Amino acid sequence: MSRALKYLLLFLSLGVALAPVYWMVTISLKSEVDHFASPPPWFSFTPTLEHYYEAFVTRSFAQYLVTSAIVAVISTLCALILGTLAAYALARFRLPYELDRKLSLWILSTRMFPAIVTAVPLFLMMRDLRLLDTKASLIIVYTAFNLPFVVWMMRGFFDEVPRDLEEAALVDGDSRLGALVRVVLPLVAPGLAATAVFCLIVSWNEFLFALVLTQTDASMTLPVGIAGRVTQYEIKWGVMSAAGAVAIVPILVFAMAMQKYLVRGLSLGAVKG
């Protein structure tokens, strides 16, 4: 294949990947008149921030944004703490009856359940516990959802740390947990950070559980807030696009920051990338 053709194909793919997102950003910046203009103005329009103002000041999108952030951060922390401890044990101890291996596989398999399968009973459980329409319900569900991922990823990172280092610390009189905190965790810090970012992205993007478990502005996350505007009779395209554009920003920043671990995280550690 000639060089020119290669680059042509690459730039074409780039256009297909980015143009749709660019279009949404322009809609968020165009006044309503320009939304319906023909031919569609791809480049020449007078930008305005009115939709951002309407979304985040007049309407409740600022609140959804805060809820999304709270839920994502707290559930990520919980999953990281529980998951890292379990992963360390599964990476370092050989348990009888191959229990360590079986436990790892079982933990991974819980991640494979289609979300809708657990969404129905979780809704009923949260209803019984009177936790429907609370941030707590989302934090609980996202912690459980991210947990297998953290265990699986961190187990892989722990496996890569040579045991000699800890054994030296143990000989020096450190306890197991002391060795974990002082010796091993600093070495897996980049992996831990990448895992955290993945959990944040997953929680930030999650839609189905949030749709099922929340009903009012008090506990809605950003995706549910945006989706709520689609099914209304009069669709506010500008407001939706503005909210969508804002929802993308943290994700892109995070993703770029941890490119190195992207493949590994997305394939649940199966491809080391």
Place this chain on the structure above:
Amino acid sequence: MPNSRRLSNAASRRHLLLPYVLVAPAVAVLLALSIYPLIYSITVSLQVGDAWSIGNFTRLASDNFFLTAMAHTFVFAVAALSCEFLLGLGLALLLNSQIRGRGFFRATLLVPMMLPPVVAAIVWRLLLNPNFGAINGTLKEIGINTEALTWTASPSLAMMSVIAVDVWQWTPFVFLVLLAGLQAIPQEPYEAALIDGSSRWQTFWHVTLPLLKPAILIVLLLRTMDLLRVFDQIFILTEGGPGFATETISLYIYRSAFRFFDFGYAAAMSFVLLALTNVISVVYIRLLRNESRA
């Protein structure tokens, strides 16, 4: 002496218990939030009214909506998977050759996959809107009659549209994993193939593909699981419509549970979906195992 021995016994017992103590909280959370819900769901699915019954399961076989939703799910999954695989492989091979700015292309091509699925669907509703969408607007500009092209509002084009959106969003994932797989292949087999004088096509078929097979199987497994449970994008793009044209199994379960409040029936259907994804993942994992043994 006896004292210190007792101490060390206690210490070593604590040492033996440590892994269980570390694993227990995570296992408890998963039991409470993954396994218990499944058991709860079984009991819900086995009740009709207030009586125990397998009625929800027998009803499945004669529910045409359920069967149609299953068929839609298969069509969606097979079509999207094939397109994503072929396009993703093509892009990966393209970027694995001598290219300037590979890092830049790789990073920007990934953007669609990072978007929240809800936002990706909004993006495409803006593009595909028959009245003011950029696609029809631009087609009109170059002189194409767009009257029949109502995309997500047309029963015949709606399925194609939701497939296209999924392909747009998830081809980057396939591409990313396959590119990583390609870059992990050592140079030696290629040098040997060069010495043997095999053609480019032969090299691809006999060297690249076999060595890439584990990465291919993993990416197909992960995509298949996601495609069979698809919900977010279709919910936003068409809500399963027009009519029933894009209703997949997850949407039908959602509708049964949260619109018609028929939780028992929804639970019964969700077990069919669970069984299906389990069977398919077992097949993939068998293939992968054979691969690592060979």
